[in-house]
Amino acid sequence: MARQNTVHAAAAVLVVVPTYNERENLATLAPRILAQGEQFHLLVVDDDSPDGTGPLADELAAADPRVRVLHRASKGGLGPAYIAGLTTGMKRGFDYLVTMDADHSHDPADLPRLLAATHDARADVALGSxxxxxxxxxxxxxxxxxxxxxxxxxxxxVLGVDLRDATAGFKCIRASALAALEIDTIGSSGYAFNIELNYRATLRGFRIVEVPIVFTERITGASKMSGRIVAEALLRVPALRTTSLRPLADVRPLADARPT
Structure with a gap:
């Protein structure tokens, strides 16, 4: 892994992690993200967590220049939190943006593999599948x-998207591709945000690869999944059919991805 990180040292990567009551998880997650290589930076987008996640994130940022914090006034949903974080990353000039859960369900050790899929294999989007x-x-x-x-x-x-894990939320996106997705117009607030972002990438004709990962159930804290969030996803998917019809992306397994 050390060799892989050295190869990608020139790439600046921002890992965007939305948080709400994730103090205990963030304390152990942040150092694991930063340990993957100097090119990895962390942006914590906290929705005014009452458990003190925000102040902890500020402490982490004060101790390491690769950590930044974006404080939001209230709990406003996963989608808006990601939009705020990804927009901040693009404005700051990062080469790649990563979306990642705060609860250790996504393994930071997979970050170099996602980066390799975009940096070396020339994908626009790498999904942790x-x-x-x-x-x-x-x-x-x-x-x-x-x-x-x-x-x-x-x-x-419903959407005709050839992705095995079409709801995947752990992804690395090339900044130039993300800029074309017009994420500020995404209307999904819950986990449907992941579906809508993946769908937009296919409609734009971007090259997507699925990188196999092991998704682990959270150990501490409470899941944010709810019936309302599931219902939003079920209703939102058919509505996405009205989006501009463009050619679907060239979606293929990572093993088939080749530099162009």
Missing amino acids: RWTAGGSTRGWPLRRRVLSRGGSAYVRL
Whole structure:
């Protein structure tokens, strides 16, 4: 891994992590992200967490110049938090932007692999995929695995997107591609944001690769998933069909990705 990080040392990568009551997780997640290489920076987007996540993020930022904090006035949803963080990253001139959960379900050790898929394999978007060959979940009950697989199948059926993990939220995006996605117009507020962003990337004709990951159930804290969030995703997906119809992206497994 050290060799891989050296190869990509010239690339500036901003990892955007939205938080709400994730103090305990952030304390251990932040150093693991920064340990992946000097090119990785962290932006914590905190929604005024009552558990003190925001002040902890400020402490981390004071101790390391690669950590930044964006404080939002209230809990406003995953989508708006990501939009705020990604917009900040583009304005600051980062080469690649990463979206990542705060609860350790996404392994920071996979960051160099996602970066390699975009930096070396010339993909526009690299998705950390649970359901492509080699991907899996750990600690999930059968009900949740069925829900996740079913959600991706639903997105593929309705939107015609050939992604095994169409709801994936762990992704690395080339900044030039992200700028073309007009993320400030994305209307999804919950986890449907991930679907809408992935769909927009395919509509723009961007090259997407799915990188297999192991998704681990959170150990501490409470899940933000709710019935309202699931309902939003179910209703939002058909509405996305009215988006501008453009050629779908060249979506292929990482093993087939080749530099151009």
